[in-house]
Amino acid sequence: MLYGSSKNLSRKTLKSYEQTLKMFAIYLEEHFKITEVSKVKSVHIRYYIKYLRERGKYTVVLNEKTAKVNHPDHRHDFNKPISDTTVSNYLRNIKVFFNYLYEVEREIKVNPVESIENIKPQRKHKPLLKSEEIVKVLRTFDIITFHGYRNWIITRLLLDTGMRISECLSITPENFDFKNKAILITNSKNRQQRYVYFSFKMSRDLKRWMLYRDRYSSSSFMFPTIRGTELEIRNFEKSLRDAGKKVNVSIHPHQLRNNFAKYYLLNGGDWVSLSRILGHSGVEVTQKAYLDFTDEEIGNKYQQHSPLTNLDI
Template sequence: MTEIEIQMDSFMLYCDSKHLSKKTLSSYEQTLKLFAMYLKDEFKITDPTKVKTAHIRHYIKYLRERGKYTVVVKEKSKQINHPDHRHDFNKQLSDTTIANYLRNIKVFFNFLHSEREIKINPVENIENIKPNRKKKALLSPEELKKVLDTFDLTIFHSYRTWLQTRLILDTGIRAGECCDLRPEVIDFKNKSILIENPKNNQQRYVYFGFKMSNDLKRWMQYRDRYSDSPYLFPTIRGTKLDVRNFERSLKQAGNKVGVNIHPHLLRNNFAKYYLLGDNNGYGGGDFATLSRILGHSSVDVTMKAYLDFTDQEVGRKYQKHSPLSNLDL
């Protein structure tokens, strides 16, 4: 085992002790293994103390030039996943992907520097990459209805996806949090749900409306006839639903009616509809409350994530708060 592999193992143990999500841990591990391969192949470097700022800048340049899925940690995975069959194989990596790689590498070297494993931190003078955020579409009520109407509520898995879709749109919870839910965290009296295992490891409450209350009660009665699973949205076998299967089912439903939809877009739409208010002129909510509901670490995080309104959405928001329209002048 090389010195950089030893330090990577140490870093992953540190991350695991902080109870980071599996997705985050996987992202760190994948990024660092690819970076270690590059250092070894291009510069014969296997010791993190030998890594200089220039090596990392060269890696960023390399990432901009290489195509998607053209490099893998394990060659055997190509025979299983067949990346060359993907529609975006060999396409340019996005700025967002490269920014994530750089962020992970920075966290690793900052850790080594704080642990005094390296004297000079090679990432100290490397600026973060700020990708241009794509505006996420605000799906219209008609588009949402078209997607929901594709589900057959007489079939267990179809009914389950229908309700999960509505629940995320009504509460803003993450897809993973939705799949983790158990019936005992639902409080019908206060119309709230306790999210016990969120991304930042802090419990929070989210809230649902009257329609969702009735939807949930009907689903739980239906579910109990077919399953004694501890999960609210189990597979037909009673096991925990894999979030990727839910994402796939939702995407397929959208494809049937020509609507590009995925769980995080539902969460984004929840936030935007919450802020915009309804079509009858009732004002939307505030960022501070939204931040708590979404489980963000701060209001700033929420504002950065949901200030990407289109001009049309800003105009709609303005019409509700036009000074002249709302003043008796």
């Protein structure tokens, strides 16, 4: 963890590594009586992958005291199968750890992850929300209340800018440049500052929100809680999910980012500018993440750019 901190890894990444390795260590001790890294072999890691596929979600906890407060057994997805994506992430974290021991610290002579292939989860298609579905969700927010108005604005802003929810909830009014319709993102996933941009319509919404917000809060955050603290991601996720349930629309914050990217491309935007707006390391990363268009979406896009339609012949 000290090595990870020295590489300036994000808190989220460090937390993921620590949680994964603690759970793996518990498994090794309980099932194989192994407490030393030098005794871990490839077969133990393969057994762990098998174990992960068989055990249910949230059936293993690191802290019993925390479990008594959070009640993971009350979750709607408790004991459901762990997804391939999650198993893949666990394996990746374990690989990073043993590669570090083998290549950096020279703590082990044999690297047990060398022969283990990465898990490639099947990519799920993320549906493009229709305009009427988005309108239905937005109308469920009670904009007479502080939190309802705030969540309404956040939802519109995520769709208009493509920023991540973690980036959105930490921004302050000083991050906004209304002259150039831009927001400076300072806490991006890759630790690189970048700008995202908002529309003229969003600009009017934001100015109204700021006037309203200043009457009820002196918080430094643009979208604070009613107490002035930073709004937690999970709380907004729940509010958005609940709003969707009321109108039978499945929706979550990252889906808004995904829909921003797709609508941007379908409306004539290019991959290079999209990649910069999303904060990806390159166009290839963006294409890999957002090339899952349906045949209907491709067909509609074709009709806009058909050579015969656009040529006077």
